[in-house]
Amino acid sequence: MPDPKMAxxxxxxxxxxxxxxxxxxxxxxxxxILHGINFNVKAGEVVTLLGRNGAxxxxxxxxxxxxxxxxxGSIRFNNEDIIxxxxxxxxxxxxxxxxxxRGIFASLDVRENLLLPPIVRPGGLSLDQIFxxxxxxxxxxxxxxxxxxxxxxxxxxxxxILRTGARFLMLDEPTEGLAPVIIQQIGHTIARLKSEGFTxxxxxxxxxxxSTVADRYYIVEHGKVIDGFANSELSAxxxxxxxxxxx
Amino acid sequence: xxxxxxxxxxxxxxxxxxxxxxxxLAVIFGMLNIINFAHGxxxxxxxFTAYFLLHLTGIGYWWALLxxxxxxxxxxxxxxxTMLQWLAGLDHLYGLLLTFGIAxxxxxxxxxxxxxxxxxYAIPDYPQIGEWRGLQGGMNLGxxxxxxxxxxxxxxxxxxxxxxxxxxxxxxxxxxxxxATENPTLVRAFGINVPRMITLTYGLGVGLAALAxxxxxxxxxxxxxxxxDLIIVVFAVVVIGGMGSILGSIITGFALGVIEGLxxxxxxxxxNTVVFVLMVxxxxxxxxxxxxxxx
Numbered sequence: 321m322p323d324p325k326m327a328x329x330x331x332x333x334x335x336x337x338x339x340x341x342x343x344x345x346x347x348x349x350x351x352x353i354l355h356g357i358n359f360n361v362k363a364g365e366v367v368t369l370l371g372r373n374g375a376x377x378x379x380x381x382x383x384x385x386x387x388x389x390x391x392x393g394s395i396r397f398n399n400e401d402i403i404x405x406x407x408x409x410x411x412x413x414x415x416x417x418x419x420x421x422r423g424i425f426a427s428l429d430v431r432e433n434l435l436l437p438p439i440v441r442p443g444g445l446s447l448d449q450i451f452x453x454x455x456x457x458x459x460x461x462x463x464x465x466x467x468x469x470x471x472x473x474x475x476x477x478x479x480x481i482l483r484t485g486a487r488f489l490m491l492d493e494p495t496e497g498l499a500p501v502i503i504q505q506i507g508h509t510i511a512r513l514k515s516e517g518f519t520x521x522x523x524x525x526x527x528x529x530x531s532t533v534a535d536r537y538y539i540v541e542h543g544k545v546i547d548g549f550a551n552s553e554l555s556a557x558x559x560x561x562x563x564x565x566x567x
Numbered sequence: 568x569x570x571x572x573x574x575x576x577x578x579x580x581x582x583x584x585x586x587x588x589x590x591x592l593a594v595i596f597g598m599l600n601i602i603n604f605a606h607g608x609x610x611x612x613x614x615f616t617a618y619f620l621l622h623l624t625g626i627g628y629w630w631a632l633l634x635x636x637x638x639x640x641x642x643x644x645x646x647x648x649t650m651l652q653w654l655a656g657l658d659h660l661y662g663l664l665l666t667f668g669i670a671x672x673x674x675x676x677x678x679x680x681x682x683x684x685x686x687x688y689a690i691p692d693y694p695q696i697g698e699w700r701g702l703q704g705g706m707n708l709g710x711x712x713x714x715x716x717x718x719x720x721x722x723x724x725x726x727x728x729x730x731x732x733x734x735x736x737x738x739x740x741x742x743x744x745x746x747a748t749e750n751p752t753l754v755r756a757f758g759i760n761v762p763r764m765i766t767l768t769y770g771l772g773v774g775l776a777a778l779a780x781x782x783x784x785x786x787x788x789x790x791x792x793x794x795x796d797l798i799i800v801v802f803a804v805v806v807i808g809g810m811g812s813i814l815g816s817i818i819t820g821f822a823l824g825v826i827e828g829l830x831x832x833x834x835x836x837x838x839n840t841v842v843f844v845l846m847v848x849x850x851x852x853x854x855x856x857x858x859x860x861x862x
Contacts, residue, residue: 385756411758423753427745435739436746437757484758 336363338488338519339384343393344403345543346376346383353379355543356393361488361521366514368522368530371540372566377523378420380540381490384521385417386410397488412440416486420493420523422477424465430457433465433476437484444485453509454479471502478509489513490521495529507532527561539564571832572711578828579821580717580786583724586820587779588801589808590728591772593816594735597748598768601651601662602810606801607794608670609773612639613780614789615677618688628691628701628781635781636774643773647766670795677791685788690716702785720782727778728817731771735813744768748811803846809856819857 337360344357354376361367369377383391386407395403402410411417416437425433434450434457451458454475460468468476474494481489491510495503503526510520510533524530530537531554539547541564549557588606595603616638617631626634646669654661691701705714735741747754747761755761780794787793808819823842831838849857 387752387756407752407756408758408760411756417753417756419753423750425746425749427749428742432742432746436742436754438759440758481757 416481441485582824607798613777639777640774815858
């Protein structure tokens with residue numbers, strides 16, 4: 321059931337473009353990874369980037385977050401061009417990032433990990449709301465961050481960006497290496513966040529999981545977006561999808 | 568016995584300086600990944616700042632304890648902004664060479680104007696409360712005579728070290744610092760201005776060195792090479808304690824000062840080398856240092 325306070329904080333009317341990426345190119349040192357990525361995300365949507373390993377999905381998220389050294393093209397977040405912005409500035413505009421490797425800090429306990437990202441705007445979840453979503457975390461507050469199980473670390477990595485007030489979340493393979501029951505819990509969490517007005521950009525290899533939460537898909541291959549369709553068109557595109565993902 | 572206690576006290580005093588300096592080195596190494604060879608020169612600048620404050624403006628010891636770390640800390644932050652920041656991500660060797668060069672230049676400039684001999688800096692004789700003349704004089708503890716200033720240096724250093732430890736291990740700011748030591752990219756992606764935090768951290772480490780310099784001025788006089796002599800031992804302390812550990816550098820600093828003092832009493836011939844012998848032993852048995860993490 322949506323919490324009225326959180327629903328109220330959903331500022332954007334549904335349908336307005338939150339993120340618009342066009343002709344995004346990015347480099348890791350000398351290697352050219354992204355060769356012109358185009359896609360957009362509208363307010364309240366869950367959009368999933370699908371693709372094989374090394375296709376450029378993670379690099380796309382990192383480029384939006386501003387942590388890839390060299391990037392060209394255009395990334396507009398709420399109509400502001402952020403292609404040249406530093407990552408701390410992008411975070412303060414309301415973009416939150418949950419990295420694939422989760423990024424739980426070993427020298428911080430769970431509480432410190434949870435409280436680490438600063439509040440960037442009002443409307444974030446309170447600690448009580450977070451513990452309601454992830455009851456396990458409450459019991460482990462004083463443990464060292466990296467002593468948690470993989471599933472708990474993933475929950476902590478998601479939980480800590482919900483406090484900040486950012487309404488646009490980028491989750492990089494949140495289900496990777498986790499047990500089915502935990503994947504299900506993360507799926508419920510994403511559905512709940514969506515119902516409360518969060519906009520989510522998801523990177524997944526596991527499209528069965530993605531199909532339970534996503535509104536739309538983009539297929540990334542060799543650093544380009546080569547296809548895109550809505551969730552309602554998923555079954556019609558199943559054959560193509562198998563070819564793209566090689567599964 | 569009197570001589571033993573006296574050497575123990577000297578050991579604790581030296582240990583205070585080792586602890587303050589290696590603590591600053593540990594903080595800097597953790598955040599900037601730079602082995603700050605300029606640390607001794609910055610310690611010397613702290614002492615000289617106190618000297619200038621007194622002789623050019625009449626500002627005495629107590630204010631110098633506050634002003635010198637700020638002034639030298641700002642100087643350090645300028646070094647970081649203009650030079651050290653460009654070394655991020657490069658091999659340790661570059662930072663080591665650059666800061667070593669900075670140390671030589673700074674020491675050379677001071678030597679040019681002040682030679683190599685020491686300039687006196689008096690122990691403060693105020694505030695005067697009852698029989699107390701500031702930090703001058705001493706008191707009889709029964710088993711030994713304790714010069715007040717020396718007792719003050721040990722206690723004050725300990726307080727500053729523990730306050731720094733508390734700041735880093737127990738506060739929110741410290742959590743940012745520890746997190747940024749592990750993964751600066753991610754901390755920045757949470758909206759924290761990590762480059763500014765790195766500059767301030769360097770300023771903090773340098774400020775601790777300058778504070779040690781002020782504390783040392785009345786005991787060891789103010790000399791351009793005072794830091795160069797000390798820093799070699801401090802690096803041995805850091806190697807023994809383990810690079811980058813906060814509590815480790817504090818404990819090792821005091822402990823090695825005391826061990827050095829005891830050696831002076833029991834086997835004076837070895838007092839100048841005992842720290843280095845210990846360093847060799849620690850490197851053979853546990854190369855990351857007693858409390859260190861792998862670099």
